[in-house]
Amino acid sequence: MADPKETVEVAGREVSVTNPGKVYFPERGYTKLDLVRYYLAVADGALRGVRGRPMALKRFPDGAAGDFFFQKRAPRSRPDWVETVTLAFPSGRLADEIVVRDAAQLVWVVNLGCIDLNPHPTRAEDLDHPDELRVDLDPVPGVPWDHIRRVALVVRDALEAYGLVGWPKTSGSRGIHVNVRIEPRWTFPEVRRAALALARDVEQRVPELATSRWWKEERHGVFIDYNQNAKDRTVASAYSVRPTPDARVSAP
Structure with missing residues (x-):
């Protein structure tokens, strides 16, 4: 019944x-x-x-x-x-x-x-211009949490150099997300290119810990997934429960 x-x-x-x-x-x-x-x-x-x-x-x-x-x-x-x-x-x-x-x-x-x-990283009132740039720190298997945290701190430093503020949260899975509020004046391709530039900047700062390499076989450490800023991509938001056995939460 x-x-x-x-x-x-x-x-x-x-x-x-x-x-x-x-x-x-x-x-x-x-x-x-x-x-x-x-x-x-x-x-x-x-x-x-x-x-x-x-x-x-x-x-x-x-x-x-x-x-x-x-x-x-x-x-x-x-x-x-x-x-x-x-x-x-x-x-x-x-x-x-x-x-x-x-x-x-x-x-x-x-x-x-x-x-x-x-x-999505846009508001219903303006679907063509994201107001959020999303940094997804996705570790390859075996990377310790401390390395992910250290890369997140480098992301913070890189953003500060551009006058931007990142708001971090755990992904609720294995990584960290950093959401960056931006003015809704750039297109999706422009925001994605900015995310790629940021990923390469972070990689240059800590090449032993982070990578922006797209092909999985070329990655090491923490992959900075800039492609989460493509138009059709979405990311689990803050306070989302993740579908893990222990009902983990994506927490700020």
């Missing part, structure tokens, strides 16, 4: 949580409702990372241990208070993606089976 729905009252709305007792993290026993309650507890912080941004839906219908799929198009069956915006991708395809602005919309997205939140 299926679990009854759980109704959550939030942001002046009633949001249904289907199958609330479904176990999403078998190792810890955390359920879908536990995940919803977590996001409600950190809603202020979580919304800072996603508010007003189109979002790709990364759905885990069977929880963190099951298969997942990316859904770029918003479900046709949705409440009229769930906002969407039309994105054009490099392939020429169009997609109406969800835009979250409040905690009710956040819970609605999580109820779809979204464990982590994956917003």
Whole structure:
């Protein structure tokens, strides 16, 4: 017998949580409702990372241990208070993606089976000009945490040299993300080139620890993944729960 729905009252709305007792993290026993309650507890912080941004839906219908799929198009069956915006991708395809602005919309997205939140680096009001440059520090297997942390500090120094401020967070997996707020005046290719220039700068400062080499067989240490700034890329936002056995969080 299926679990009854759980109704959550939030942001002046009633949001249904289907199958609330479904176990999403078998190792810890955390359920879908536990995940919803977590996001409600950190809603202020979580919304800072996603508010007003189109979002790709990364759905885990069977929880963190099951298969997942990316859904770029918003479900046709949705409440009229769930906002969407039309994105054009490099392939020429169009997609109406969800835009979250409040905690009710956040819970609605999580109820779809979204464990982590994956917003684009643009605002719904200006889809062609990112307001965030994203630095993804992705270590090759075997790199100790201290090396990743040291590279993050070098990223900070490099950004300061350009008059920029980076806001670091753990990726919730193995690395560190550094988000850099920028004016929304440059195109995606321009922001990506800036991220590549930054990656090469960091590599030159600590060549024994960091690399900007694209081919995996040429990498060592911590790869500075500048391609996360391509137009079709999204990155898990701050306070996102990651689909790891221990339900790790991407934490500032």
